[in-house]
Amino acid sequence: MKKVSNFFIFFLCTHFALAQPLELIHQVNPFIGTGGHGHTYPGATLPFGMVQLSPDTGIEGWDWSSGYHYSDASIMGFSHTHLSGTGLGDLGDVLLMPTIGEVKVVAGDKDQPDQGYRSRFSHDNENAHPGYYQVFLDDYQINAELTATLRTGVHRYTFPQSNESNIIIDLKHGIRDKATKASLEVQGSNRIVGYRKSTGWADLQSVYFVIEFSKPFEKFGTAIDDHFFWGVNNPRNGHVGTANVKGAVRFSTQKNEQITVKVGISPVSIDNAIENLNAEAKGKTFDQVKGRAERLWEDQLSKLTVTGNSDEAKIFYSAVYHSMLAPNVNSDVNGQYIGPKDQQQQVKDQPYFSTFSLWDTYRATHPLFNLVEPKASSEMINSMLMHYQQWGYLPIWSLWGQETHVMIGNHAISVIAEAFQKDIPGIDWKLAYEAVKASSSMDHYHSPFSLIDQYGYVPNDYRENVSITLEIAYNDWCVAQMAKAMGHQQDYEYFIKRSKSYENIYDHEVGFVRSKNRKGEWRENFDPEALTRIGDFTEGNAYQYSWFVPHDVKGLQSMVGGASQMETKLDALFQTERTDAGSVADVTGFIGQYAHGNEPSHHIAYLYNTVGAYDKTQRYLNQICNTMYRNAPDGLSGNEDCGQMSSWYVFSALGFYPVNPAEGLYYLGVPRFNQATVKLPNGKTFEVISDKKDADDFYVKRVSLNGKVLDRLYLTHQEVSEGGVLEFKMCKKPKKSAYKEMAMFQ
Amino acid sequence: MKKVSNFFIFFLCTHFALAQPLELIHQVNPFIGTGGHGHTYPGATLPFGMVQLSPDTGIEGWDWSSGYHYSDASIMGFSHTHLSGTGLGDLGDVLLMPTIGEVKVVAGDKDQPDQGYRSRFSHDNENAHPGYYQVFLDDYQINAELTATLRTGVHRYTFPQSNESNIIIDLKHGIRDKATKASLEVQGSNRIVGYRKSTGWADLQSVYFVIEFSKPFEKFGTAIDDHFFWGVNNPRNGHVGTANVKGAVRFSTQKNEQITVKVGISPVSIDNAIENLNAEAKGKTFDQVKGRAERLWEDQLSKLTVTGNSDEAKIFYSAVYHSMLAPNVNSDVNGQYIGPKDQQQQVKDQPYFSTFSLWDTYRATHPLFNLVEPKASSEMINSMLMHYQQWGYLPIWSLWGQETHVMIGNHAISVIAEAFQKDIPGIDWKLAYEAVKASSSMDHYHSPFSLIDQYGYVPNDYRENVSITLEIAYNDWCVAQMAKAMGHQQDYEYFIKRSKSYENIYDHEVGFVRSKNRKGEWRENFDPEALTRIGDFTEGNAYQYSWFVPHDVKGLQSMVGGASQMETKLDALFQTERTDAGSVADVTGFIGQYAHGNEPSHHIAYLYNTVGAYDKTQRYLNQICNTMYRNAPDGLSGNEDCGQMSSWYVFSALGFYPVNPAEGLYYLGVPRFNQATVKLPNGKTFEVISDKKDADDFYVKRVSLNGKVLDRLYLTHQEVSEGGVLEFKMCKKPKKSAYKEMAMFQ
Missing domain, CATH: 2.70.98.10 (Beta-galactosidase; Chain A, domain 5)
Structure with missing residues (x-):
């Protein structure tokens, strides 16, 4: 009797499992x-x-x-x-x-x-x-x-x-x-x-x-x-x-x-x-x-769900799907893999991940993993640390276990600092700090630290010098945060100082970041529109890269002449029509000089929050979501980039976005759905609701968190990860009064 | 006193070793x-x-x-x-x-x-x-x-x-x-x-x-x-x-x-x-x-020496030097090497050799090794057998341990059959026979045996079909000789029959080998001069390849219509001026249609011996040595080809050449030096002397071996390897009476 019973239960379970509806x-x-x-x-x-x-x-x-x-x-x-x-x-x-x-x-x-x-x-x-x-x-x-x-x-x-x-x-x-x-x-x-x-x-x-x-x-x-x-x-x-x-x-x-x-x-x-x-x-x-x-x-x-089955919902679920394709398991069931030095290695208790498109995915894809997939996130970071131990520095763009050195910066540092800030479990933080420090100290391809130490910026006989100066400055801020929290005061001071090196390549006269030689002279014939893939800029121009100071937006604001001047400059980015200043295949999806089809632009619309122009954040986010994401084969405005193009959408459709992932804050945007639910790893949910009635309801009147009206333009990761309800009251016209009461900076 | 003495002896020995004159x-x-x-x-x-x-x-x-x-x-x-x-x-x-x-x-x-x-x-x-x-x-x-x-x-x-x-x-x-x-x-x-x-x-x-x-x-x-x-x-x-x-x-x-x-x-x-x-x-x-x-x-x-230090002597020693550069040791001092399947292997008591340019070197370079370097020869053959055991067939053109499949035929078979015929020690002949048989049975790249079995030749939808038919026929004769000697009668019959397949592509009407389709129809627009690198011919044309029957020169002679007709056709080869029938970089060093700069021609001048036109062998050999080998950077008429171009010269300068290496015979040619010595591995020497007085003395009046006048136009390998003296009496005009008395075939 017992046997039959067991079989019956097994059958029921199996049947039950098979019978679960496959909807999403x-x-x-x-x-x-x-x-x-x-x-x-x-x-x-x-x-x-x-x-x-x-x-x-x-x-x-x-x-x-x-x-x-x-x-x-x-x-x-x-x-x-x-x-x-x-x-x-x-x-x-x-x-x-x-x-x-x-x-x-x-x-x-x-x-x-x-x-x-x-x-x-x-x-x-x-x-x-x-x-x-x-x-x-x-x-x-x-x-x-x-x-x-x-x-x-x-x-x-x-x-x-x-x-x-x-x-x-x-x-x-x-x-x-x-x-x-x-x-x-x-x-x-x-x-x-x-x-x-x-x-x-x-x-x-x-x-x-x-x-x-x-x-x-x-x-x-x-x-x-x-x-x-x-x-x-x-x-x-x-x-x-x-x-x-x-x-x-x-x-x-x-x-x-x-x-x-x-x-x-x-x-x-x-x-x-x-x-x-x-x-x-x-x-x-x-x-x-x-x-x-x-x-x-x-x-x-099911970890990220929205109401309805509209095209918009299909775009959302497809974006979630595309966010979870990479990185990829690159170890076998027995744990063997080939390390970056072409030697066989062995992993225990977790897979080895490779195919890290970190220049892209540190922005929103890894933050998404940290929100709903912290276990995978820690396994990915542990894989990066194995790469570091074998190779000498953290992966830049690793593919099938190999370092390809594609793109610039070393944004594994951002991913690790973010995970540290968000207290992701399962990571040896001592080793992690050793890795981020070594990767920020040892000159390597695209990371000429000794030049930055000598000149305060990467001089322009080194290609991609402007972009590298900016992106390393961001990475340095990340290292500094870990150093500070872990009590490495001397390191903190060194890296926080180097994180300011963006200031050294900002030309106050033209109002843009700009390429400089070893003598400190600006490169002649400056054109802020001029796009390069591997010139002074990396897949971008001065219009776009001048905003790459995600770690010090206050400093950026003051550098460009204050909030009002910053708003004017942001307006110029979105409104300056493109002339014939060259094109780069990767740089697409333009609104003026803003290029949503490539990653350096991804955080910029949210920067309006910092100058009290919340309505412009909302307007441009609405425009980007409406025009750059469609339920069609050509529905993306540029390369999907191993998840980043989609993860931007997932966060933005939820109504918030990690402008500086390692800061642990999300800038508020504008939700695309009346209801969205984030299933958190702790079993709780974070729900975003809005009273949006039609497509024109894209301005925000009021935002409440767990019933309490917010007087700020951001959420902390802790607020989101503890679960709760974020409620947006929407309206059709910019609600000037709303953002007067709200502040971006703490 | 004893100590001093020992030291003194040591010093003397060392000094003596250092003092040995380095002349060659x-x-x-x-x-x-x-x-x-x-x-x-x-x-x-x-x-x-x-x-x-x-x-x-x-x-x-x-x-x-x-x-x-x-x-x-x-x-x-x-x-x-x-x-x-x-x-x-x-x-x-x-x-x-x-x-x-x-x-x-x-x-x-x-x-x-x-x-x-x-x-x-x-x-x-x-x-x-x-x-x-x-x-x-x-x-x-x-x-x-x-x-x-x-x-x-x-x-x-x-x-x-x-x-x-x-x-x-x-x-x-x-x-x-x-x-x-x-x-x-x-x-x-x-x-x-x-x-x-x-x-x-x-x-x-x-x-x-x-x-x-x-x-x-x-x-x-x-x-x-x-x-x-x-x-x-x-x-x-x-x-x-x-x-x-x-x-x-x-x-x-x-x-x-x-x-x-x-x-x-x-x-x-x-x-x-x-x-x-x-x-x-x-x-x-x-x-x-x-x-x-x-x-x-x-x-x-010192294993191959000649008199004097003329340019001719320098050409000779340089040719010996170039003959001994390849193949190359490809195993480490500890015996480890990487096999053709990219896996680590271990060799014992000998090095692993690779870089086998066998299509070239089976002709004269390996015969030279068998004469003066039998130990190296057996180690090379053992390396080929290791390749066979790991790969499934013998090496074709192996480079740094890898099979490259360059060129046609599988002439490791010739090298092995030659070593078997010459009784080279240190080879497992049972394994060797298994290897030559498998390499002659298993269809592989450039060796479509099943097509030959079906049609009697390689049909012309398979590139290089004429050359492949001919070269495999030669390899088959080699396998057959081993099969016969080792008592594999059935194999012998199969392979000796297939070694006759050259007959199936000889067009009696045009008097050349020629490309045929699966229906047995000749390819149209036949031009015997047309050179191809990988067309119907491999780096050659019908003029050159029609002579590629080194294993059955009697059969070739009878196929083309007898000795007199063969002499006429050989004359045509050397005397037909080239027209605009294309060129192939590898095919150079022309005398008429004969191309000494590439290997398929290398044996042809010696074929005059077989039709009683010994004087023409001598005349053309003299012409080739005079014009195609010089002591100058551009002193070779074509690619040196891992030793073959030089080994041809070494043998020809000694006065004999292995037209069919696996036959164990050397065709007599004309010596270049008054005295040349082959230091044999058994400690004996084989000396070649001639009474040549000046450059015009290139016709042979009489040849004696160990004092006995020869009545034949060849030497056996045994005669050479046992040591002795080969004496040429030279003259300035063809000595008609000489070759009347001498025979090529036994």
């Missing part, structure tokens, strides 16, 4: 950002997963940084790793493509898909939601479905009747990435193992894999340098290795016969790839893997 | 082949050494495959690995360059050497002999000297007085090779360690290194992506890693102060690089290392 995942539109310059991918992944199994439509060109662009009409196949929204391309490892007929081992051009293994498809026959992607391949009449575990991609192909049903394996394929060595080896009749080593954005990347087919293949063939041969008579034809390796397996299929293919991957070894697959996907059907992926995403999305 | 090394001109298209390097190395420490003057372009071209007037620096005479470029790892003044981290253009660290130099101030290279760097007034052990490069720089004496370390630098990841780390004040990983001709190459300076440096700086910084205040600045890593150390030097730099390298690890350096060079002065290198080369050169 269907509010997510993974295609947002796959058009325009969003650079997102629509495929299947888990939150922070190692595998991103997604269709590739192109592998060259800026807008194919994630391998897929909505404007394409044919698919090359499905590869297992993708970046979300980056401005550089990489990954796209281990492409599989089901085909019918003669084996072709090159994808073929978009213009002539017939000449390769590409297949045309229609967006009408393509669907995706978190953890699942499906497309019908017109040229082969094959339905392809994808899902994933953390380290295993699972494909289900529904074939037509054919004696020539193939699955192509292309190891040359990679996104803006060159395969340097690959290997394919057959093991029996339903398993292939191998590896792909490549160089691209990540200098050196290894992906080991195992491919398991649900049905034995009839034959296996390989191609080196695109010479294809069936290994009909010889099982040992199974092994090939060189830079350009491809293979194919063949099946006879009945009409609508489904073949499931599981692909385990590992950065360490073939054995680990097998172990990963076995631990995560062995014995599971496609539907079971899919069901688990959907459930994990549903749980994840 | 000064007969070698390492600059032969550094001009024109020889692609040799002039730097310092040991026989078959892992390190080739040599100046680089350019790293792009075909004629810079070894990094140096005699036409250049400036030097970029001195890197540690180089290929000898190849048609593709690679290596050039770990460049060091001494400079004075401000640190520059790019080499700069040849046209504007001032803009980088390059220095101008003059060939008047440049000297080299085996194991030693010296050049004066005009721009810095630094004298640079190089020598080497097996795995360690040793530099000696003589500086002027300066407080800004630098040594630049460039890890981006590589010859036609892209650095994918590099690392530099300082350890104390006179040691730097790191690695350079790269992709080029070898898909994936790792070079780990340790650099030790004889004097502590004052500071150390690094550059990522060419931003250079002194790590003045921070010892931890020592570590950097990315694709583009450079560094510099600085010294203050007195006038004429010498700094010695030892660089140990390893394909496995930094620890191994250190172990290699310690085992080979620790505690040794530059002069001691140089002395040992010179002595080793002197011993090596």
